[in-house]
Amino acid sequence: MVWPSSLGLVGSGAMGRAMLCGLVRTRPELGRASVVADPIAAAAEAGAAEVRGRVGSVADAAACDLIVLAVKPKDAADALADIAPHVADRAVVLSVVTGWDLGRLARAAPGLSVVRTMPNLAVRFGAGLVAIAHQEFDLERRADLECALAPLGAIVALPESQFPAATALAGSGPGFLALIVEAFEDGGVASGLTRSQARSMARAVLAGTAALLADDDADPAVLRQRVSSPAGTTIAGLLVLERGSVRAHVADAIVAAARRAAEL
Ligand SMILES: NC(=O)c1ccc[n+]([C@@H]2O[C@H](COP(=O)([O-])OP(=O)(O)OC[C@H]3O[C@@H](n4cnc5c(N)ncnc54)[C@H](OP(=O)(O)O)[C@@H]3O)[C@@H](O)[C@H]2O)c1
Numbered sequence: 001m002v003w004p005s006s007l008g009l010v011g012s013g014a015m016g017r018a019m020l021c022g023l024v025r026t027r028p029e030l031g032r033a034s035v036v037a038d039p040i041a042a043a044a045e046a047g048a049a050e051v052r053g054r055v056g057s058v059a060d061a062a063a064c065d066l067i068v069l070a071v072k073p074k075d076a077a078d079a080l081a082d083i084a085p086h087v088a089d090r091a092v093v094l095s096v097v098t099g100w101d102l103g104r105l106a107r108a109a110p111g112l113s114v115v116r117t118m119p120n121l122a123v124r125f126g127a128g129l130v131a132i133a134h135q136e137f138d139l140e141r142r143a144d145l146e147c148a149l150a151p152l153g154a155i156v157a158l159p160e161s162q163f164p165a166a167t168a169l170a171g172s173g174p175g176f177l178a179l180i181v182e183a184f185e186d187g188g189v190a191s192g193l194t195r196s197q198a199r200s201m202a203r204a205v206l207a208g209t210a211a212l213l214a215d216d217d218a219d220p221a222v223l224r225q226r227v228s229s230p231a232g233t234t235i236a237g238l239l240v241l242e243r244g245s246v247r248a249h250v251a252d253a254i255v256a257a258a259r260r261a262a263e264l
Pocket residue numbers: 010011012013014015016037038039040043058070071072073075078079082096097098118119120121171172
């Protein structure tokens with residue numbers, strides 16, 4: 001039988017639901033075998049409805065083969081205390097809680113098999129980036145885990161010391177890029193496009209640039225130079241960006257987010 005055969009979600013917010021949808025993407029039967037627990041009934045119902053699962057208590061969700069723990073850091077200690085007595089021997093708890101390292105998770109719920117992850121919302125569509133760290137698992141369990149997580153997107157095993165950086169880049173990254181896409185939209189409108197034209201063009205450019213970068217795994221500087229013809233439009237715009245220190249500001253945003261992640 002394919003592992004897991006049941007999926008529990010504890011905390012049905014944006015991230016938890018994205019994980020739930022991503023994990024069952026290629027296995028709809030797993031969606032129907034999922035249990036969603038959240039103190040807000042509407043949140044639990046919305047999460048369960050997305051995968052045709054059911055709403056249950058924290059104990060019901062904790063009794064599943066794979067349990068996604070997706071509560072805010074301030075709620076993690078209580079949630080772990082609630083789930084710990086109900087977790088079965090071979091079950092695995094997948095934590096997405098920012099800032100909670102394996103040591104802290106183990107102290108809050110001793111004896112559980114826990115995987116620490118740092119995903120982003122794109123896991124919903126199988127296009128996520130998920131940093132993971134876990135205790136020593138036997139080979140069979142590691143293989144099961146790899147298969148179970150594969151539908152989420154790219155899975156990257158990282159030492160925990162790099163989790164704050166991964167949190168900034170993978171977790172917060174979509175937020176930063178969304179702001180840049182908004183700026184593209186505004187620039188398009190300022191140059192004479194309608195809002196909806198600018199919006200669809202900005203999104204298409206984002207997707208197209210991602211495809212170009214993925215195609216040859218090139219240094220982004222090479223792509224930038226390739227589209228900068230002498231005395232052309234791109235170089236004129238790039239000089240404006242460089243005068244505004246956009247590169248340094250974006251890099252500083254990642255550093256600030258990583259610093260904040262380390263504080264949580
Ligand atoms: N959003 C992202 O892009 C992202 C990316 C990476 C990691 N994360 C991490 O993922 C976690 C969840 O983030 P989120 O944005 O999805 O948060 P969220 O929208 O606040 O969702 C968390 C949900 O868990 C519920 N909850 C709290 N205590 C619970 C308990 N003991 N049992 C069951 N449910 C409980 C909350 O209910 P109440 O509102 O009543 O407390 C809320 O509905 C956080 O640790 C965050 O750092 C988020």
